[in-house]
Amino acid sequence: MSKKITIVGAGLVGSLLSIYLAKRGYHVNVFERRPDMRKAKTMAGKSINLALSDRGWKGLEGVGIADEIRKIAIPMYGRAIHHKDGSTAYQPYGKDNQAIYSVSRAEINMRLMDLAEQQPNVEIHFSERCTTIERNKLNAHFENAESKKTSVVQSDLLFGADGAFAASRLNMQLTSDLFEYNQHYIEAGYKELIIPAGENGSFLLEKNALHIWPRGSFMMIALPNMDGNFTCTLFLPFEGEKSFANLKTPEQIKAFFETEFADAIPLMPTYIDDFIKNPTSSLVTVKCFPWTFDNKIGLIGDAAHAIVPFYGQGMNCGFEDCVVLNDLIEKHDSASNEVKNFDTVWAKILSEYKTLRKPDADAIADLAIMNFIEMRDKTADPKFLLQKKIEAGFSKKYPDKWIPLYSMVTYSPDIRYSKAFNEGQRQESIMQKVMAIPEIEKKWDTEEVENEILKYL
């Protein structure tokens, strides 16, 4: 008899995980709190566009669905910087062929649900809110949002993939001694706006770039969508001089945009209405531990480690969780799916999963916070840009000695986030010495500078 697995949450990670587990022969039931978004699209105004990169692609390739997703993804090869004076600059994200891919959260989620449901042993149940999990019997309780009917689902294994404010995690927090938990909001919130498509669905900005309007303490970004428009996101402090608190009236909003984003205004005909209509959302980092309980409950994706979006790694990290888990299933050979083995095998898988993965989740959480400062502030700083240019030049000449941090995180799934973090710290301390060389602006591409870096390595 096939073992039964319950997944709470049919978001990006829950949907992908269901495919991985289905391919292992398990019977998977996924319970999603919201209604089926494929029938009633109600995501507008609160979804940062996502940037799919190599860790995410690897996760999709692992179950053979990367090509399906590629159809809805737009490559972005670099950052297009929009300065306050209207001038622009371009910073490549990596080598020539390296890109991150803009996808709409709703689009990719719907595709993943379709692909999950194509598995004969996956069922997704919608509008089912998890109310409690009885740990001793592994009974998950759900309440249907429409009918208000409650149901109890017993299974052999349960994953909580229900996001940053996971009901599954809360259930564990309230029933576990020694549960470490931390939720932290950054001082900035975000609001979604839009640059609509031009005539015949044309792109009014460079299509294959991530656009940034860096303004020091805040920024706006824009990512391309398939139909020619761009999803814009304004990241801005809640309080203070330049803040959401001070942008309440159409006049205030207009004056702010005219000062800060003058070049964007002609592209954003509805920005004042959108600003008033769309919600202001917050950005949370959640760290917790452990991620597994009773050898048969696991947390995955944002439920285990919600991060801020500034490294474009939230979804990628969640997909990589699935890869790590799948590798451990492979390692411990639960593929046999024998009844006698199941409990001991999964005890090992979950134990290694949490130990192996936790430092990587912590690392990308911290990197994501740090990248907010880089994006909003440093991308407009000539000294920072010079530093990146020196690193890129050195890396090109000595690819074995130096992979830039961004490339490690984004294009190198074989390098763990925690390794990338440590290596990035080391690189930064070297580059601080290099940038302190007198007249570095003049001799940045000399052998002297190159030898200096080699000396420190």
Place this chain on the structure above:
Amino acid sequence: MSKKITIVGAGLVGSLLSIYLAKRGYHVNVFERRPDMRKAKTMAGKSINLALSDRGWKGLEGVGIADEIRKIAIPMYGRAIHHKDGSTAYQPYGKDNQAIYSVSRAEINMRLMDLAEQQPNVEIHFSERCTTIERNKLNAHFENAESKKTSVVQSDLLFGADGAFAASRLNMQLTSDLFEYNQHYIEAGYKELIIPAGENGSFLLEKNALHIWPRGSFMMIALPNMDGNFTCTLFLPFEGEKSFANLKTPEQIKAFFETEFADAIPLMPTYIDDFIKNPTSSLVTVKCFPWTFDNKIGLIGDAAHAIVPFYGQGMNCGFEDCVVLNDLIEKHDSASNEVKNFDTVWAKILSEYKTLRKPDADAIADLAIMNFIEMRDKTADPKFLLQKKIEAGFSKKYPDKWIPLYSMVTYSPDIRYSKAFNEGQRQESIMQKVMAIPEIEKKWDTEEVENEILKYL
């Protein structure tokens, strides 16, 4: 008409707060999850004895009940150190007349309940579990543990004083955007044991001291009780070589005590049975923010800031919360209790309360963690003891220039915890330089050393 205030929790802080608010003329209803402990005493085996010190006394004096509590408190003038070789040492806690006071948590809580109920406008309702708080109407919902009846209590103001795992705080966490929350468990747990009274209720160890068996990575402490016994608490890592994980059988427990606490064994006839019977409990620090919501809900005591017990300040800090709040009531003159003023006055009180008090709660939380290391490890270190002796000597000569950190925290309610923390950091950096003086062991009480300290100040 008198304004109504709901307090969730009739523990130490909830009970004291009810008296403060009653004396301001409010009608106070306190709802306690547990049954009335005065009727059914069921606290054994899981209660660190408490050390009442000056901040706590000030809180009691503020409503004229300090004398009542003094009747059940035993002064402890210093630490009695029990070394592994059986030798002992004594370290005074402050000046001659300065002491901290051992009280049983259950005893003081019951007295406070009695004193609260003596107020004509305080009612305590027992076995009432708070299930939810409707913020818009300030309706608190309760379920009675015995009858299972539910009730809804509307009031004008609500305080959550329901401890480290407060239902009231959880309610706020789940209904608030931007709520900062952190819970952290230290790696050690604790277990309660006992040294019974000798003949005729005599004390088998020095009565007026806090006894410590410091053993590096763990320790046992003992505090005197009114009836001649001592409550012992073993603080020990959960995992590792010397840990609760390795003390499962009577043989293991016996061998451990014979090695580590040989001098205590003759005083602890039931320690093996007690060790097996009593629970192993964990120690959590909770930090969160904000502490107030909607201008009419406040968190107080452990519900706002649970700390580990090693500075003996948990209760004292909670009582000081009441003093701070009372001072703010006084300042904003809500004493008039006029209907028209109530909302605006309390909005000011709660806003200042959270802003003023948060840094102090963070400071004592960190000091409490640091003091675990001091108690378990440094109290047995000759170099540390010398440092304390130098500080004490200097402080005696220059009382305006140097108040030892322990004294600031314990005997100086006029010095905020946050001030004490910063001053303590400064003192420690000075003392590190002093202790680095060559042959400091020989010249510790010379003018040279004194001048050295004066130089740094």
